[in-house]
Amino acid sequence: MPVQSLAGQIEVASDPHSLAQRVAEWFTKAVSALPGQVRIALSGGSTPRELYHLLATPPFRGEIPWTRLELFWGDERFVPRDDAASNARMVRETLLSQVPIAETRIHPMPVDGTPADAARRYEDLLKRIYGADRLDPARPLFDIMFLGLGSDGHTASLLPGQPVLEERERWVAAVTKGRSEARITLTYPAIEASATIAFLVTGADKTEAVSAVRAGDTNLPAGRIRAQGQIIWFLDRAAAGPA
Numbered sequence: 001m002p003v004q005s006l007a008g009q010i011e012v013a014s015d016p017h018s019l020a021q022r023v024a025e026w027f028t029k030a031v032s033a034l035p036g037q038v039r040i041a042l043s044g045g046s047t048p049r050e051l052y053h054l055l056a057t058p059p060f061r062g063e064i065p066w067t068r069l070e071l072f073w074g075d076e077r078f079v080p081r082d083d084a085a086s087n088a089r090m091v092r093e094t095l096l097s098q099v100p101i102a103e104t105r106i107h108p109m110p111v112d113g114t115p116a117d118a119a120r121r122y123e124d125l126l127k128r129i130y131g132a133d134r135l136d137p138a139r140p141l142f143d144i145m146f147l148g149l150g151s152d153g154h155t156a157s158l159l160p161g162q163p164v165l166e167e168r169e170r171w172v173a174a175v176t177k178g179r180s181e182a183r184i185t186l187t188y189p190a191i192e193a194s195a196t197i198a199f200l201v202t203g204a205d206k207t208e209a210v211s212a213v214r215a216g217d218t219n220l221p222a223g224r225i226r227a228q229g230q231i232i233w234f235l236d237r238a239a240a241g242p243a
Contacts, residue, residue: 006223007214008197008231012240016202019236020050023200026234027055027144028063030196034143038065039129041072041186043146043156044087047200052095066101070129074147075157075185076109078118078174085181086111115174115182122184123172135171135193137228145194151205153213153220157185165221188225195229204238211241 011026013019031038042048054060077085088108096106107125110118127133130141147155158164159178164187167173171190175183191197199222201210209220214233217223 004227004229004231006216006225006227006231008199008227008233010214010233010235010240012235012237014237016047016236017050019200019202019234020048020054023051023198023234024054024060026198026232027051028060030144031069032063032065036068037070038068038144039070039072039140039142041074041142041145041191041194042087042091043074043148043200044076044090045148047148047202048146049090049094051200052091056095056098061099064099066099069101070105070107071096071101072107072126072142073109074145074191075183076111077179078111078115078182078184081108081111109172109184111184115176115184119170119172119174119184123170126171126190135189137193140195140229141171141190141193143195145191145197147191147197147199147222149199149201149206149209149213149222151203151209153209153217153222155199155222155225156191157183158188158221158224159183160221165224192226192228194227196232197225197227197229198232198234200234201239202236204241206239207241210235210239 013022076087079085109122157175162178164173164175167187173187213222
């Protein structure tokens with residue numbers, strides 16, 4: 001499968017609320033149209049919070065085929081599951097506690113043991129579910145991958161200046177520096193093995209990063225993604241910059 005440009009498709013909403021509404025509409029239609037089991041990688045942080053709340057409420061809650069979804073995380077802070085900074089806690093409170101999806105189909109990243117061991121265990125889980133130890137460009141690991149974007153160009157926990165940016169073999173890695181807490185993150189190979197990557201970005205402080213990443217600037221972590229599938233940028237007007 002050829003590598004796709006990161007410029008991708010772009011959709012701009014007037015504000016974060018309108019953006020969440022638009023993404024909820026898109027996601028509902030997209031997963032409903034996909035056949036069989038649908039694997040989704042969720043993004044943490046503040047931007048998708050309203051999206052998850054919308055998906056858990058009418059009309060979206062009743063239109064999404066929850067029993068066909070299998071949920072994963074793009075990254076996680078290495079903190080207890082009940083910690084306020086936990087991505088898994090945020091998603092559970094805003095979405096998972098309110099929708100009919102079995103616990104066996106929800107796969108948060110482990111946060112026990114050491115970060116390196118937790119990363120290995122999550123990679124082993126992904127390989128079991130995928131059914132192979134190597135990724136096939138013709139067979140996506142994820143149907144939809146949600147990603148955010150920091151003003152420094154990071155996505156998931158692919159942080160500037162960290163060794164994880166050079167990882168091209170492992171699917172999951174520990175990131176022990178660059179932030180106040182250790183993190184677990186999907187690596188480039190796992191992110192790239194997605195049929196659709198949907199970036200959700202809000203705020204004027206992200207405008208320059210959005211422009212640079214869409215242009216393929218490899219000085220920024222997100223600019224190093226070699227996308228194999230579709231790229232969609234969901235931006236609010238502030239993140240998109242001048243029309």
